[in-house]
Amino acid sequence: MSYGILSFGAYVPALRLDRKAIFGAVGWAAPNLRALASGERTVANWDEDSITMAVEAGLDCLNDVSSTVDHVSMISTTFPFADRSNSGLIADALNLGTDVGTEDLAGSRRAATSGLSRALKTGASSSLLIASDCREAKPASAQEMSYGHGSGALLLGEGEPIAEFLGSASEHEDLVDQYRSTGADYDYSLEERWVREEGWLKIAPTAMANAATAANVKLSDIDHFVVHGAIGAMKGLAKTIKVDLSRFEDNLASACGDTGAAHPFLMLASSLEKASPGETIMLVGFGQGVDAVVIKTTSALVGMRAKKGLKKFMERRRSTENYTFYLSLRERLGLDFGLRAERDNRTALSAYYRKRRDINSMIGGRCSKCNALQYPLSIVCVSCGASGTQSEETLSTKLGRVKSFTEDWLAYTPSPPCIYGNVEFDGGANVMLEFTDFESGSVSVGDEVRLVYRVKDRDDKRDFHRYFWKPAPLISA
Amino acid sequence: MAKGIKDKVAIIGMGCTRFGERWDCGPEELMVEAFSEALSDSGVDREQIEMAWLGLFMQEQSAGKSGLPLSMSLRLPNIPVTRVENMCATGTEALRGAVYAVAAGACDVAMAVGVEKLKDTGYPGLPERSKGTFDDLWLPNATAPGAFAQLASAYQAKHKCDASDLKRAMAHVSVKSHANGVLNPKAHLRREITEEQAMNAPMIAAPLGLYDCCGVSDGAACAIVTSVEKAKEMGITDMVTVKAMQLAPSNGFEMSTTGWDGSYLETTRIAAGRAYQEAGIKNPDKELNMTEVHDCFSVTELVVMEDLGLCDEGQGINAVLDGKFDKDGQVPCQIDGGLKCFGHPIGASGLRMAYEIYLQLQGRAGERQLNSPTMGLTHNLGGHPFRNVASVSVFGLHAA
Numbered sequence: 037m038s039y040g041i042l043s044f045g046a047y048v049p050a051l052r053l054d055r056k057a058i059f060g061a062v063g064w065a066a067p068n069l070r071a072l073a074s075g076e077r078t079v080a081n082w083d084e085d086s087i088t089m090a091v092e093a094g095l096d097c098l099n100d101v102s103s104t105v106d107h108v109s110m111i112s113t114t115f116p117f118a119d120r121s122n123s124g125l126i127a128d129a130l131n132l133g134t135d136v137g138t139e140d141l142a143g144s145r146r147a148a149t150s151g152l153s154r155a156l157k158t159g160a161s162s163s164l165l166i167a168s169d170c171r172e173a174k175p176a177s178a179q180e181m182s183y184g185h186g187s188g189a190l191l192l193g194e195g196e197p198i199a200e201f202l203g204s205a206s207e208h209e210d211l212v213d214q215y216r217s218t219g220a221d222y223d224y225s226l227e228e229r230w231v232r233e234e235g236w237l238k239i240a241p242t243a244m245a246n247a248a249t250a251a252n253v254k255l256s257d258i259d260h261f262v263v264h265g266a267i268g269a270m271k272g273l274a275k276t277i278k279v280d281l282s283r284f285e286d287n288l289a290s291a292c293g294d295t296g297a298a299h300p301f302l303m304l305a306s307s308l309e310k311a312s313p314g315e316t317i318m319l320v321g322f323g324q325g326v327d328a329v330v331i332k333t334t335s336a337l338v339g340m341r342a343k344k345g346l347k348k349f350m351e352r353r354r355s356t357e358n359y360t361f362y363l364s365l366r367e368r369l370g371l372d373f374g375l376r377a378e379r380d381n382r383t384a385l386s387a388y389y390r391k392r393r394d395i396n397s398m399i400g401g402r403c404s405k406c407n408a409l410q411y412p413l414s415i416v417c418v419s420c421g422a423s424g425t426q427s428e429e430t431l432s433t434k435l436g437r438v439k440s441f442t443e444d445w446l447a448y449t450p451s452p453p454c455i456y457g458n459v460e461f462d463g464g465a466n467v468m469l470e471f472t473d474f475e476s477g478s479v480s481v482g483d484e485v486r487l488v489y490r491v492k493d494r495d496d497k498r499d500f501h502r503y504f505w506k507p508a509p510l511i512s513a
Numbered sequence: 514m515a516k517g518i519k520d521k522v523a524i525i526g527m528g529c530t531r532f533g534e535r536w537d538c539g540p541e542e543l544m545v546e547a548f549s550e551a552l553s554d555s556g557v558d559r560e561q562i563e564m565a566w567l568g569l570f571m572q573e574q575s576a577g578k579s580g581l582p583l584s585m586s587l588r589l590p591n592i593p594v595t596r597v598e599n600m601c602a603t604g605t606e607a608l609r610g611a612v613y614a615v616a617a618g619a620c621d622v623a624m625a626v627g628v629e630k631l632k633d634t635g636y637p638g639l640p641e642r643s644k645g646t647f648d649d650l651w652l653p654n655a656t657a658p659g660a661f662a663q664l665a666s667a668y669q670a671k672h673k674c675d676a677s678d679l680k681r682a683m684a685h686v687s688v689k690s691h692a693n694g695v696l697n698p699k700a701h702l703r704r705e706i707t708e709e710q711a712m713n714a715p716m717i718a719a720p721l722g723l724y725d726c727c728g729v730s731d732g733a734a735c736a737i738v739t740s741v742e743k744a745k746e747m748g749i750t751d752m753v754t755v756k757a758m759q760l761a762p763s764n765g766f767e768m769s770t771t772g773w774d775g776s777y778l779e780t781t782r783i784a785a786g787r788a789y790q791e792a793g794i795k796n797p798d799k800e801l802n803m804t805e806v807h808d809c810f811s812v813t814e815l816v817v818m819e820d821l822g823l824c825d826e827g828q829g830i831n832a833v834l835d836g837k838f839d840k841d842g843q844v845p846c847q848i849d850g851g852l853k854c855f856g857h858p859i860g861a862s863g864l865r866m867a868y869e870i871y872l873q874l875q876g877r878a879g880e881r882q883l884n885s886p887t888m889g890l891t892h893n894l895g896g897h898p899f900r901n902v903a904s905v906s907v908f909g910l911h912a913a
């Protein structure tokens with residue numbers, strides 16, 4: 037038993053936008069984007085945001101893990117709520133109980149590495165750190181090409197670590213390579229060469245050297261460098277610290293894009309999926325300074341990682357070349373969806389509070405008298421009529437089976453058709469649910485589905501949105 | 514031991530407006546139109562009506578959710594007026610209230626009026642509604658066609674039938690109703706359609722296309738009832754009496770458990786079983802001469818034929834395609850054109866169905882008159898297949 041990294045997880049949305057399609061649509065205005073127009077980027081579906089992606093990475097991380105979680109941190113620069121505990125919602129969705137500590141960390145793209153460094157140095161409690169970012173980019177900007185959406189998670193605690201902590205170091209410098217002021221929609225970026233020369237190649241080497249010293253290893257002996265910079269910065273950095281570029285983890289630029297504050301954890305997940313036991317990894321976070329964290333993998337890694345990580349989510353793809361579809365999903369383009377889109381989605385928050393367990397953790401009721409599982413949990417059992425006999429049981433982690441469904445072209449959804457249907461769960465429960473991530477023609481009665489936590493409705497009048505669980509296609513591990 | 518409602522109450526007058534996009538009418542005009550016809554049909558004076566029930570589902574029309582819209586529009590002499598709503602069974606619920614009042618001996622003459630003014634909502638289909646503060650948090654924002662389309666997917670999966678066979682049978686349901694509606698001057702849609710048109714129409718909620726869906730319209734209908742004894746005193750011949758009125762709301766079995774496979778309508782089966790018992794019907798497809806069922810969507814009618822015991826389970830497609838429910842079939846269905854051609858002003862529909870049965874039993878149905886029917890059934894299904902209110906009523910000649 038020792039303190040360290042016990043598990044990891046990652047997530048990227050299924051939807052991928054072909055960068056050539058972006059250039060095809062906006063190249064007339066921004067011919068310079070041609071140089072970036074290769075590969076594809078991940079795009080969050082209309083019902084995904086940094087919270088929902090964080091839940092996915094959290095579930096991936098906690099899959100097959102028996103340790104308890106004392107503390108949940110959500111790390112992001114794109115929190116859906118500025119004043120409402122984002123990590124609290126995540127803790128509920130992960131059904132972690134009300135006694136876990138929750139905190140939201142923000143302010144920089146290196147917030148995840150800062151949080152990790154501090155947690156590992158403190159080594160106090162079992163902590164789930166989830167970094168998730170869903171940055172929007174101005175149409176025809178370089179960021180629209182280079183950004184992606186995704187999340188990564190690490191579980192720290194006492195147990196049998198998959199990686200041990202060796203040491204870390206930080207430098208902070210107010211080098212404003214890019215910024216987003218409070219309330220702004222988009223990042224404002226400065227010249228890339230300046231950022232590389234003055235930032236990556238001057239600040240990072242110092243922090244990395246100090247971290248190596250703290251870890252009592254030579255920089256040149258480190259097996260893998262996880263550095264979330266552009267390829268130019270990585271090349272320069274490799275040269276500066278005199279290690280071969282092959283030891284740098286792929287920055288996922290071609291298939292995913294830069295996922296902001298989530299990217300260090302996302303890349304680390306990718307690295308941990310391949311690393312051998314006993315290897316050292318230096319994780320670097322950059323943004324108004326640098327964090328460098330050195331860890332060493334253990335033999336427990338191989339057994340733990342079988343069902344986890346980024347690869348399965350990267351392989352599951354729904355590609356599109358439809359630029360206006362992407363713009364509309366991400367609310368960059370206001371299409372006329374007709375009268376039904378005008379529905380008032382006010383949430384009665386007092387009713388929500390009473391039913392928060394049903395909604396956030398998808399808690400159903402298991403009758404102690406007849407054993408029937410039902411959703412929602414009710415006072416009187418639907419099967420045997422007994423009163424007050426139901427105990428809580430979550431459906432969110434169960435597989436469902438489609439009993440009936442339709443593709444509805446009349447109901448409003450930002451991604452028509454609105455697919456919904458009745459889904460059965462082992463144990464006897466049936467729930468009518470809105471589906472997500474399915475394309476028209478891809479659902480059949482009898483299909484198995486998994487549940488994902490997503491935005492259910494947006495209330496544009498009150499700038500609020502509510503979340504619930506939806507059936508989605510299975511992920512093959 | 515209660516004996517049920519059979520042959521205790523007579524319908525002595527009915528009225529029904531033309532259904533349709535009645536842009537020049539509000540609820541007041543519609544209620545007055547239906548009431549005027551019913552009153553002159555009944556042979557009673559308006560002062561003899563002692564109690565009234567108003568079926569009005571969707572809007573707070575004129576004076577809000579109360580009996581006031583009816584009392585105010587008809588300038589009733591301050592008699593008791595109760596507003597009822599029970600989804601698409603609302604009109605039938607109004608009639609049930611009036612019928613039970615007479616049967617209880619609380620009054621001699623009672624009235625039921627159902628009305629809905631849908632075309633002021635601005636929606637081409639049924640308007641968006643909140644499902645309540647909790648259900649809005651988790652149930653999909655389903656539309657009626659989307660909810661009923663699932664009957665088709667589950668029916669097809671259960672009976673392993675070919676999707677194109679089911680679609681063709683659904684098309685036949687609509688073609689038949691349109692052919693009936695052509696003959697009805699009060700119907701909204703009075704145009705024949707072909708099977709090909711129905712099968713190739715734009716998709717609304719797969720597999721339901723445009724012609725698989727009923728219309729949306731404005732309308733009102735009215736019934737005046739009294740006791741059989743009083744009707745006899747009035748010298749009414751061809752007396753139409755209530756044989757059964759049954760209601761079965763869901764309790765969560767369908768939507769919360771795996772016990773229901775989604776391919777049939779649980780509550781319709783329960784309500785039909787009780788209604789047949791109350792009316793003393795043993796072989797529905799031999800004893801009933803016609804049905805007016807809740808054909809909100811073509812697939813609903815097909816499945817309802819099985820649930821009412823008018824054909825065997827799993828045989829709906831064959832029975833429909835064989836013409837069993839056509840105008841000249843064994844048990845004609847929607848002889849007036851149904852919801853398909855009338856549209857579905859929710860509060861009025863149940864009474865509109867009773868109006869057709871009433872006319873047919875009295876031989877007053879004009880061009881669409883069937884050959885001497887003696888017993889007919891109406892059926893409403895309010896809500897969605899997985900959570901609904903079903904009503905089944907039987908009306909017949911007093912002698913039958």
